Amino acid sequence: MKDAIIVGGGLMGMLTARSLHQAGLKVMIIDQGELGSESTWAGGGIVSPLYPWRYPAAVSQLARYGQQRYPALCETLREETGVDPQWIRSGLLFTEDHEYTAAREWAQTWGYGLQHLTGSAALAACEPQLAEGFQRGLFLPELGQVRNPRIAHALRTSLRLLPLTIAEHYPVTGLETANGRVTGVRLGDEVFHADKVILNTGAWTGLFPQMQAMKVDVRPVLGQMILFRGPRGLLQRIVLSAGRYLIPRQDGRILCGSTLEMRGFDKHTTDAARAELQEAACAIMPALRDLPVTNHWCGLRPGSPNGVPYIDEHPDIAGLYVNAGHYRNGVVLGLASVQLLVDRILGNEPYLDPAPYRLDAVRTPTAEFR
Numbered sequence: 001m002k003d004a005i006i007v008g009g010g011l012m013g014m015l016t017a018r019s020l021h022q023a024g025l026k027v028m029i030i031d032q033g034e035l036g037s038e039s040t041w042a043g044g045g046i047v048s049p050l051y052p053w054r055y056p057a058a059v060s061q062l063a064r065y066g067q068q069r070y071p072a073l074c075e076t077l078r079e080e081t082g083v084d085p086q087w088i089r090s091g092l093l094f095t096e097d098h099e100y101t102a103a104r105e106w107a108q109t110w111g112y113g114l115q116h117l118t119g120s121a122a123l124a125a126c127e128p129q130l131a132e133g134f135q136r137g138l139f140l141p142e143l144g145q146v147r148n149p150r151i152a153h154a155l156r157t158s159l160r161l162l163p164l165t166i167a168e169h170y171p172v173t174g175l176e177t178a179n180g181r182v183t184g185v186r187l188g189d190e191v192f193h194a195d196k197v198i199l200n201t202g203a204w205t206g207l208f209p210q211m212q213a214m215k216v217d218v219r220p221v222l223g224q225m226i227l228f229r230g231p232r233g234l235l236q237r238i239v240l241s242a243g244r245y246l247i248p249r250q251d252g253r254i255l256c257g258s259t260l261e262m263r264g265f266d267k268h269t270t271d272a273a274r275a276e277l278q279e280a281a282c283a284i285m286p287a288l289r290d291l292p293v294t295n296h297w298c299g300l301r302p303g304s305p306n307g308v309p310y311i312d313e314h315p316d317i318a319g320l321y322v323n324a325g326h327y328r329n330g331v332v333l334g335l336a337s338v339q340l341l342v343d344r345i346l347g348n349e350p351y352l353d354p355a356p357y358r359l360d361a362v363r364t365p366t367a368e369f370r
Contacts, residue, residue, distance in 0.1 A: 004195065036153070214360065
């Protein structure tokens, strides 16, 4: 009998297991694959929404919390495990400024520094590898990144050093309930019992009947990415242009992403997407035409109607919690989402108003989600 069973071993599932263990609970974490091997592994690791001013305030609240705490978390994980998640303050550079007014208001509201770059010389000074022709842009110098496979490795290693139960490659086939509360989870013919069950199940959350009854709208949204191998230091900034981004890694690799594809759980890469991403990357940074593409992969994001995640206890099933629907922002929103849910589980005063994240909160779909 466990105090808590966490279903889903991505970044948020692992952070939840870590936090609940530190609070003294007996914890089990279950994943259908290896911990951290799905969307956590596949993402880009930008510690910011791509166009943060386009999101509701509920997203900015979570993002700011995580941005302030990622450096300390990454250092702690590096010291504990010897695995460096490679948090880097790269800054986020936009190659256009037509949303400057909205960006300025957002930056002033949330306390970010924003530089308005006017003229090609200003953009080139910020990032010399940009293609000629960009004339105006915006730069958020405080923003950073982590390297997804490495933070997944660090968290996975940290959990394996703790006295908690890890079950990998075990798909959960259902939830056990009785008398209006959750009692455990089913793994085939076997049942594991717990007082609390937390669904950190990403794109798969909407498959649970208990979530369907609450109309929890989490859908898989496929994203494809490619990776170039280059010399160290070639690109300095995260660059966002016309919806495509480049992310420089410490070892010189440069990631380009990503597509947005609604095709259910069909998860495979396509030659067309690879060609489109490669062309977009080279249009932003011409030097990439001389560099090899060494990897091409995809992952399933847990899309929600307006990007605001579901972080709540089920109103009709006591002890059943969900933390899902972070769409493209699982990394940047993850720390805050976990803290909000853990506070709820432990009966602590929440650090922010939980109302926008309730299962029954109104979420007006954005155009891309309809």
